Amino acid sequence: MELNKTSESRVVAFLDIGTNSIRLLLVRINPNGSYLPLTKQKEAVRLGDKGFIDKILQLKAMERAVIVCKKFMELARAYKAEEVIAVATSATRDASNKVQFLEMLKKEAHLEVCTISGNEEARLIYLGVSNEFRLGHSKALFIDIGGGSTEVSIGDQKQYFFLHSFDLGTIRLTNMFLPDETGPVSLERYEKIKAYIRYKAAEVVKELSRYRIGCTIGSSGTLENLAKIAFVYLHRTSSGNYDKLGYEDLKKIVRDMCALSLEERRKFPGINAQRADIIIAGAAIIETFMEKLEISEIKISKSGLREGLLVDYLSKSEFSHLINQMSVRKRSIMQLGLACNFDEEHAHIVTRLALELLDSIQALGIYEFREEERELLEYGATLHDIGMFLSYDTHQSHAYHLIRESSLPGFQPEEIEIIANLAYFHRKNMPKKKHSNLTGLNNDTVKSIRVLSALLRIAESLDRSHNGIISHVRFYIASTRSLVLEIHAQWECQLELWEVEKQKKYFKKIFGYNFQSKVIVDQGVETLPVLYTF
Numbered sequence: 046m047e048l049n050k051t052s053e054s055r056v057v058a059f060l061d062i063g064t065n066s067i068r069l070l071l072v073r074i075n076p077n078g079s080y081l082p083l084t085k086q087k088e089a090v091r092l093g094d095k096g097f098i099d100k101i102l103q104l105k106a107m108e109r110a111v112i113v114c115k116k117f118m119e120l121a122r123a124y125k126a127e128e129v130i131a132v133a134t135s136a137t138r139d140a141s142n143k144v145q146f147l148e149m150l151k152k153e154a155h156l157e158v159c160t161i162s163g164n165e166e167a168r169l170i171y172l173g174v175s176n177e178f179r180l181g182h183s184k185a186l187f188i189d190i191g192g193g194s195t196e197v198s199i200g201d202q203k204q205y206f207f208l209h210s211f212d213l214g215t216i217r218l219t220n221m222f223l224p225d226e227t228g229p230v231s232l233e234r235y236e237k238i239k240a241y242i243r244y245k246a247a248e249v250v251k252e253l254s255r256y257r258i259g260c261t262i263g264s265s266g267t268l269e270n271l272a273k274i275a276f277v278y279l280h281r282t283s284s285g286n287y288d289k290l291g292y293e294d295l296k297k298i299v300r301d302m303c304a305l306s307l308e309e310r311r312k313f314p315g316i317n318a319q320r321a322d323i324i325i326a327g328a329a330i331i332e333t334f335m336e337k338l339e340i341s342e343i344k345i346s347k348s349g350l351r352e353g354l355l356v357d358y359l360s361k362s363e364f365s366h367l368i369n370q371m372s373v374r375k376r377s378i379m380q381l382g383l384a385c386n387f388d389e390e391h392a393h394i395v396t397r398l399a400l401e402l403l404d405s406i407q408a409l410g411i412y413e414f415r416e417e418e419r420e421l422l423e424y425g426a427t428l429h430d431i432g433m434f435l436s437y438d439t440h441q442s443h444a445y446h447l448i449r450e451s452s453l454p455g456f457q458p459e460e461i462e463i464i465a466n467l468a469y470f471h472r473k474n475m476p477k478k479k480h481s482n483l484t485g486l487n488n489d490t491v492k493s494i495r496v497l498s499a500l501l502r503i504a505e506s507l508d509r510s511h512n513g514i515i516s517h518v519r520f521y522i523a524s525t526r527s528l529v530l531e532i533h534a535q536w537e538c539q540l541e542l543w544e545v546e547k548q549k550k551y552f553k554k555i556f557g558y559n560f561q562s563k564v565i566v567d568q569g570v571e572t573l574p575v576l577y578t579f
Contacts, residue, residue, distance in 0.1 A: 056083065058121040059354040060114070060131035062158060064093035064192030064216055065323070066266060067110060069117045070351040071124050078364035079383030080355070083124055087266075088113045089319050093136035093193045093216045102140045107149055114154040130354055131158045134166050135193025135214060163210025166350060167196035171205045172360075173353030174264050174346045177454040179374055183259035186338070189349060190267045190330050192216040192323070197249070197334075199256050202373060207256070209249050213242055215267055218326035230303040230325050238329040243337065250337045263290065263343040267327035270317045272345045274298050274324075277315030290343045292335045299328040348454075373455040378424045378464075381451050385431040391511050396426040398518050399504035403497075405519040409528075411556055412496065415489075421460060422497045425467025426504060432468070445469035445482070459490050463497070470498040471505050475551055499548070499555040506544030507532065514538045516567065520560065528560040535567060 054075045061068040069086040090109040092102065114131075121129055137143050138160045150156045161169070170189045178185070180202040187198045193214040199207040222238050223230065243250075273287040275294040278301070302310055303325060311318040320327075334340065360369060371379065382392060399422055406412050432443025448465035456464070466483070470476045476483065476495045483491050507515045517533040530545070532538070542562055553559055 055128075056121075056124050056126045057355075057358065058117075058124075058126040058129040058131075059351045059358070060117060060129065060156070060158075061349070061351040061354070062092070062110065062114070062131065062133040062137065063350075064134065064136035064194070064214055065089055065091060066192070067092075067113045067117070068349075068351045069120065070355060071121060071126065072355055074359075074364075075383065077383045077386075078359075079380050080359070081384055084120070085351075086117060086120065088116075091192075091216065093214070095220060100139050100141050102136065102142055102146050107146050110146070111149050111153050114150055114156050118154050118156055129156065130358065131156055132166075132169075132350070132354065133158050133160045134350070135163070135191060135210075135212075135217075138162065139193065139212075163194055163196065164208045166194070167198045167208040167210050168205065169350050169353030169357060170196050170264060171198040171200050171208070171353070172356040173348040173350060174262055175200055175202060176352065176356050176373055176376075177346050177348045178262060178344070179372070179455040180259070181372075184256055186253065186256075186258045186261045186340075187264070188261065188268075188331065188334060188343070189264045190215060190327050191265060195330055197253065199253065199258070207252065209252075211246060211249070213245055213330055215320075215323040215327040215330070218242075218329065219323045223322075223325065226322075227307045229306055232300070232303060235299070235303055235325065235329060238326060239333045242330055242333040246333070246337070250334075253338060258338075261338075261340045261343045262346050263331065264346040264349045266317070267320065267324065268331060268343070268345055269347065270315075270320055270324065271295065271298070271328060271331065272343075274302075274313065274315040278313070281314075283315070288345050290331075290345060292332075292341050295328065295332055295335065299325070299332060302328075374420075374424070377451075377453045377455050378427050381448070381453065382428055382431055385447060386434055387428070387431045388433070388511065390513065391508060392427045392430065394508045394513050394515075395429065395501070395504045396423055398507050398515060399423070399426045399501050401518050402500045402503060402520065405521070406500070406556070409520060409522060411520075411528075411558065414496075415493070417460070418493055418497060421463045421493065422467070422500065425464045425471075425497065426501055428464065429468045429471040429501065429505065441469050441472050441474075459487070462486055462490055463493050466494045467498055467501055470494065471501050496555055499552050502548045503530075503545055503552065506548055507538075507541050509541050509544040510538075514541065523561065526558055528558045530560045530562045532562060532564045533567060534564055537566060538564060 054073050056073050059070040066087050066089045071083040073081045073083055090113050092106050092110050094106050095103055147158055150158050171187050174187055182201050184199055184201050189196045191214050195211045195213045197209050198205050218238055272290040275290055275298050276285055276287050277283050278298050279294055302313055307322055311321040403419055403422055407414055428448055431447055432440035435443040445465045445468055448468055453461055469482060476498050514534050515532055519531050520528045523529045545562055
């Protein structure tokens with residue numbers, strides 16, 4: 046559906062009616078194409094409970110789902126949502142009484158729901174999850190374990206190459222192999238589950254094996270919970286990131302959980318008690334795939350189908366360039382800048398000048414930048430002023446907090462720290478080693494912040510008037526320990542030069558060079574060089 050161009054923001058609701066849970070994402074989409082997630086909600090309803098043997102949704106399960114959908118629709122109305130996009134997956138599409146369920150939702154919750162195919166589910170999950178990671182042209186395997194089905198896909202940043210949906214889900218397999226099981230699960234029973242999964246997935250696993258995979262990314266509540274269990278149980282602490290799941294760790298926790306009764310399993314370190322009865326089946330699915338495809342570790346994503354619905358929605362709008370023509374990292378940066386109503390023209394000018402400074406320093410052999418530092422300088426320069434809408438006097442501090450507290454899909458935590466601190470140190474305070482912002486950061490991260498901020502401070506000074514006077518800038522060597530900063534300007538730029546002068550001392554401390562400013566004023570075909578020495 047096309048978004049109509051409008052001068053006002055709009056709120057859109059995205060609902061994923063799954064076999065185990067119903068998920069809601071409410072998003073405010075702004076006229077400039079940025080979007081702000083307003084709330085994410087999730088409720089376990091067990092829509093597929095006892096429903097996969099005879100493919101009939103149980104009345105109580107449907108009633109639970111309707112109650113949750115009514116609550117979510119009330120929330121959407123409270124946020125004044127103009128559109129609601131709702132899809133139903135495995136349990137609904139397989140049910141012989143799905144028409145009855147869809148009519149209940151329409152009549153009682155005033156909700157129109159579209160039932161999607163397994164392949165469409167896999168496509169939307171790919172869109173939602175790939176949007177969170179920096180993949181480039183490297184292919185990744187995506188695995189999502191739901192209550193009724195497991196979706197797999199292979200894709201890079203721009204496109205998918207393979208989609209498939211298996212009738213293998215945590216609730217489906219629990220109903221088949223562990224119905225009403227309250228005691229320990231024998232290893233023989235567990236191996237039977239795995240054998241069934243191997244049988245059902247054999248042909249597709251062969252197909253997946255033909256691809257060269259750079260990494261594997263898993264999504265869904267089941268995988269998130271298994272990663273948390275592995276971390277908490279094996280490290281004996283609940284403080285940390287549950288962003289990966291190792292094969293050896295998985296085998297260890299599964300066998301220890303199988304040895305427990307259901308009641309004891311509910312108390313297992315890190316477990317979501319509501320998943321205790323279905324976690325064994327979920328573990329069997331992912332362990333089997335990891336075995337057959339020789340996967341040693343899976344990265345865990347918190348995104349999924351509902352985020353894919355958002356990406357799909359935007360890709361069909363006038364803002365499709367934000368989705369289709371930008372890398373996930375560039376898109377994250379632009380989304381945050383647009384959401385903060387930043388001065389986009391000034392940000393682009395400062396970014397261009399900062400990168401020209403870095404490139405000339407690199408070309409002269411004065412400093413060897415790490416490969417990723419140029420990109421991080423670009424993003425720090427783009428976002429350096431985003432705190433302006435809160436306060437001019439302390440906008441650098443607001444920018445720092447806005448960047449650190451934003452999710453910024455595609456970035457590692459230490460990269461976010463560098464970008465945030467570049468915004469913080471672009472004016473006023475210098476990044477001294479003992480500054481509180483730098484406490485706890487590793488030496489490489491602190492070094493990047495100090496070196497890149499020296500360039501960003503000069504670039505910001507060169508557009509002090511926000512008039513875009515400076516067209517190009519570069520350093521060249523004047524003598525053994527002295528440089529010339531050659532500035533091409535459209536007209537005289539005394540204010541910019543005055544600001545640049547303030548940065549010389551810190552530049553020398555970082556790079557070991559003094560510099561003089563030489564301005565070349567471009568006037569039609571004539572250029573007038575003027576050398577400024579302070």
